[in-house]
Structure formats: C-alpha cells, structure tokens
Amino acid sequence: MQLDTSRLLDSVLESENLYEAYxxxxxxxGAPGVDGMTVEELGPYLEEHWSxxxxxxxxxxxxxxxxxxxxxxxxxxxxxxxxxxxxLDRLIQQAIHQVLAxxxxxxxxxxxxGFREGRSTHGAVTRAREYVEAGYRWVVDMDLEKFFDRVxxxxxxxxxxxxxxxxxxxxxxxxxxxxxxxxxxLMSPRAExxxxxxxxxxxxxxxxxxxxxxxxxxxxxxxxxxADDCNIYVKSEEAGKRVLESITQWLEKKLKLKVxxxxxxxxxxxxxxxxxxxxxxxxxxKLKISPKSIERFKANLKELFRKGRGRxxxxxxxxxxxxxxxxxxxxxxxxxxxxxxxxxxxxxxxxRCIIWRQLKRVYARAKALIRRGLVEERxxxxxxxxxxxxxxxxxSHMNQAYPxxxxxxxxxxxxxxxxxxxxx
Numbered sequence: 001m002q003l004d005t006s007r008l009l010d011s012v013l014e015s016e017n018l019y020e021a022y023x024x025x026x027x028x029x030g031a032p033g034v035d036g037m038t039v040e041e042l043g044p045y046l047e048e049h050w051s052x053x054x055x056x057x058x059x060x061x062x063x064x065x066x067x068x069x070x071x072x073x074x075x076x077x078x079x080x081x082x083x084x085x086x087x088l089d090r091l092i093q094q095a096i097h098q099v100l101a102x103x104x105x106x107x108x109x110x111x112x113x114g115f116r117e118g119r120s121t122h123g124a125v126t127r128a129r130e131y132v133e134a135g136y137r138w139v140v141d142m143d144l145e146k147f148f149d150r151v152x153x154x155x156x157x158x159x160x161x162x163x164x165x166x167x168x169x170x171x172x173x174x175x176x177x178x179x180x181x182x183x184x185x186l187m188s189p190r191a192e193x194x195x196x197x198x199x200x201x202x203x204x205x206x207x208x209x210x211x212x213x214x215x216x217x218x219x220x221x222x223x224x225x226x227a228d229d230c231n232i233y234v235k236s237e238e239a240g241k242r243v244l245e246s247i248t249q250w251l252e253k254k255l256k257l258k259v260x261x262x263x264x265x266x267x268x269x270x271x272x273x274x275x276x277x278x279x280x281x282x283x284x285x286k287l288k289i290s291p292k293s294i295e296r297f298k299a300n301l302k303e304l305f306r307k308g309r310g311r312x313x314x315x316x317x318x319x320x321x322x323x324x325x326x327x328x329x330x331x332x333x334x335x336x337x338x339x340x341x342x343x344x345x346x347x348x349x350x351x352r353c354i355i356w357r358q359l360k361r362v363y364a365r366a367k368a369l370i371r372r373g374l375v376e377e378r379x380x381x382x383x384x385x386x387x388x389x390x391x392x393x394x395x396s397h398m399n400q401a402y403p404x405x406x407x408x409x410x411x412x413x414x415x416x417x418x419x420x421x422x423x424x
Contacts, residue, residue: 033086069183083195109213114227115202136233240266288336372401
C-alpha cells in the first residue's frame with residue numbers, strides 16, 4: 001500500500017516527534033544562529049511561543065530566519081562555508097528530517113553510506129576494498145564542485161514533490177532553502193544550494209543524489225558514495241575514462257551539478273584516497289591511512305606543539321589525548337601499522353624538542369640529563385653541543401633520558417597500542 005503523504009506536516013508536528021527533535025538538538029548543543037538564542041534558552045521560548053509558531057506553520061505563514069554564515073578551513077585546503085540556522089529552525093528541520101527519513105531512507109541505495117542511520121565511513125571504505133579485491137582495480141574518483149552550494153532548488157523540489165504530496169510541508173522546505181545567508185554583516189539571498197550546518201541538508205543531499213545512485217545501479221556499476229564523494233570501481237583504465245565522461249555529462253544535464261574535472265580522475269585505488277583512507281596494491285588489498293591524511297594530522301599537531309612551548313608538559317599531553325584517541329579511532333581499520341609506529345616516535349620527538357627548548361641554558365640541560373640517569377661526563381657533553389632542538393630531540397641522550405615510559409607516566413596515548421586494542 002502506498003503511503004499517504006498529503007498530510008505529512010501533521011506527523012512533523014506530533015508531540016512525540018517534536019520531543020525527539022528537541023532532545024537531539026539539545027544533545028548536539030551547537031552555536032546560536034542570527035538571533036543569538038542558545039540551546040538552553042530554546043525550552044522556555046517554546047513554552048511561551050510554540051502554539052503561535054505551530055499555527056503559522058499549519059497556515060503556511062511561517063518564515064525561517066536567515067542562517068549565520070561561518071567559514072571554516074577545509075581538510076584539503078580552502079574554505080567551507082557553513083550555514084548555522086537558529087536553534088528554533090534547527091528544531092523544526094530536525095522534526096522534518098525524522099519524518100522524511102522514514103519515507104526515503106529504506107529506498108536509498110545499498111551503496112550510499114553518508115548521513116544514514118547505522119552507516120558510516122568505515123562501512124564505505126570496507127565496501128570499496130571489497131570491490132578492489134574482487135578485481136575492480138581501477139577507480140573513477142568523482143569530485144562534485146561545491147555540491148552543497150550548487151544544489152538546484154527547482155530540481156530538488158521536483159524530486160521531493162514526486163513522493164511528498166503535502167504542499168504545506170513542501171512550502172516550508174523551499175523557504176528553508178531560500179532563507180538568506182548572513183555573513184560578515186552582509187545579508188545575501190540564496191537562489192541555489194543547501195548550506196551545510198542544518199539537520200535537513202544532509203537528507204536533502206541524499207534525496208537528490210539518490211538519482212545518481214539509481215543511474216549507476218541501472219548501468220550495473222560497482223560504486224560507493226558517501227555524501228558528495230563518489231567512487232566507481234571498474235576493471236580497466238579505458239572503461240574508467242568512459243564512465244567518468246558519461247556520468248559527468250549525465251550529472252550536468254540531469255541534476256545541473258558540475259564535476260570538478262581537475263580533482264576527478266581515473267587511477268589505481270592505491271594512488272587515490274577515499275574518506276582519508278587508501279589501500280595497498282596487494283591482490284587482497286589492505287586498508288591504510290592515506291599520506292595526505294597523515295600530513296594533515298601532523299600539521300594540526302604542529303600548531304599545538306608550537307603553543308605548548310611555554311606550558312607544562314602535563315597540560316600539553318592532556319590536550320593531546322582527545323586528538324590522538326579520536327584520530328586513531330577513525331583510522332582503526334588500517335592494517336599497515338608502520339606509519340602509526342613512526343607517528344608515535346614523531347610525537348615523542350616533538351615533546352622532547354619542547355623539553356630541550358624549555359631547558360634554555362647549558363647548566364639546566366646538563367642537570368636535567370643527570371637527574372634522568374645520564375652519567376655526568378656524557379650529560380655535560382650533550383648539553384654543550386651546538387646542535388638545534390630538533391636534532392637533540394632525536395639524539396640518543398634525549399631518548400635515553402626521556403624514553404617512551406616517561407611520557408606514558410604523564411598520560412601520553414600510544415597510537416600503536418590503541419590500534420592494537422581496537423584490532424584485538
């Protein structure tokens with residue numbers, strides 16, 4: 001029996017659905033929108049104004065407020081613009097998301113992993129590895145140019161209208177898409193795009209790109225999609241080039257989306273990265289951390305080490321701990337462990353470098369080395385060398401004086417040991 005979607009707004013406004021939406025918005029916390037209202041202030045505001053807001057929604061008069069633009073650096077370089085809705089609009093978007101997800105998610109492709117309950121990046125990279133192991137050892141790596149900024153509102157609304165028949169709800173969604181963007185004190189209207197930052201945008205992106213998934217399935221392709229990151233696995237370079245060209249044309253014609261031809265390409269999977277992972281070229285490939293992910297991680301830590309030069313080591317290590325544990329939790333699927341061992345060594349050397357810098361004088365360095373167990377003659381000889389902090393941090397006298405066990409006592413997390421725990 002086909003679901004009646006002509007009165008979906010009533011389902012959105014049911015008290016049980018609203019309570020769950022409130023619980024999730026409150027749990028996620030998050031920054032205020034353009035009105036400055038915090039999550040803590042939302043409850044009292046709803047008690048006073050909700051009946052009026054609900055009436056406006058039912059009568060088609062509710063107008064979302066503008067979203068607050070926030071620029072954040074992208075992992076691979078450049079700037080990503082987030083749009084932060086007000087907490088009230090986050091509540092309403094979350095309530096809409098919960099109802100629409102029940103309709104759409106069961107029909108999404110099995111190869112779609114982004115922003116879906118019970119699915120994750122780990123499932124996506126595992127599926128990708130399985131395709132390569134099965135003999136599809138060429139990848140069509142597609143990059144959609146500024147996808148969230150380029151979503152065509154008319155195309156998205158037409159796709160929603162095929163299954164959602166409640167015009168009141170469709171009207172609210174369109175108004176959310178068209179809500180202005182306040183950035184740097186300037187208000188800009190929006191004629192396209194669904195800004196990242198609101199609870200509804202991820203689902204809307206999946207609804208639009210599900211059409212791509214269905215087209216790839218119709219053509220019999222093996223693929224994995226996570227949000228706007230899509231990899232298609234084929235058996236030859238020639239096949240990959242044909243697929244890239246034909247799918248690029250299809251996307252531009254059918255969904256009005258532009259493929260970034262500079263970032264997209266056809267290559268061996270072990271020469272590309274997917275969601276931060278790469279893989280080995282073995283017949284049974286192993287997942288590994290991509291070189292770019294390692295470079296990015298080290299760059300982030302370098303900034304922390306720079307700030308830590310004038311602080312107590314214990315405080316710095318305490319701040320390091322959540323970064324290290326979170327990072328290795330994400331990359332726990334890696335089966336190439338050598339880089340993790342080298343990262344541990346690099347982190348300890350960075351910490352020894354800070355110790356050497358903090359012991360500014362020869363006398364202080366010599367006394368510290370003696371206290372840490374070096375014989376006096378060696379301690380003084382090491383303290384007086386004219387080498388820089390980085391060289392000394394890797395030298396045998398600092399390794400002996402400040403071994404791995406020293407940092408473990410201060411609470412330093414070992415990436416290698418954490419990985420072993422995950423994989424045991």
